Amino acid sequence: MKQTELEFFKKLLENRRVEIVNSIKNSASEISELMQSGAVDEFDMASISTDSNLEQSLSSKQKFELHEIDVALAKIKNGSYGVCEMCEDTINMARLKAKPTASLCIACKEISEKNI
Ligand SMILES: [Zn+2]
Known part of the structure; x- marks a missing residue:
């Protein structure tokens, strides 16, 4: 992969990481906004079964995504990305x-x- 392409994905991942960290910090009232924004797809909706565990489901999904992002960023560093x-x-x-x-x-x- 070209250096410019790696930089592109690095920025993309870092921006997404900031977004997730911020949204984890946000209150439950903002979760509905997130859903309306389209950040949560049908698969996520299916995994969120009831309102009571909505926040929990979303935050564990976000933590998982954070982990995936960290793995991807580490790959960019060691050259195995993509x-x-x-x-x-x-x-x-x-x-x-x-x-x-x-x-x-x-x-x-x-x-x-x-x-x-
Ligand atoms: Zn393959």
Whole structure:
């Protein structure tokens, strides 16, 4: 991957990281705003079963995403960013732009999902 591309994803990940840290700090009243903003997709909605554990579900998801971001940032540092963890092929650029924390290429992602 080119240095300019790495810088692009580094910025993207760092910005996302700041966003998550800020939103974790926010109160429950702001969670509904976050949902309306489209930051929470259908999958997240399905995983949030009741209002009572809404905040908890969201914050654990955010903590998981923070972890994914940290892993991706570490990969940018050590030069393995954008490389599939299973087949060691280069991950498609469009896929990384859609999901900068992706650690598998599309083909391996499909295989890993079938195995679950
Ligand atoms: Zn792969």
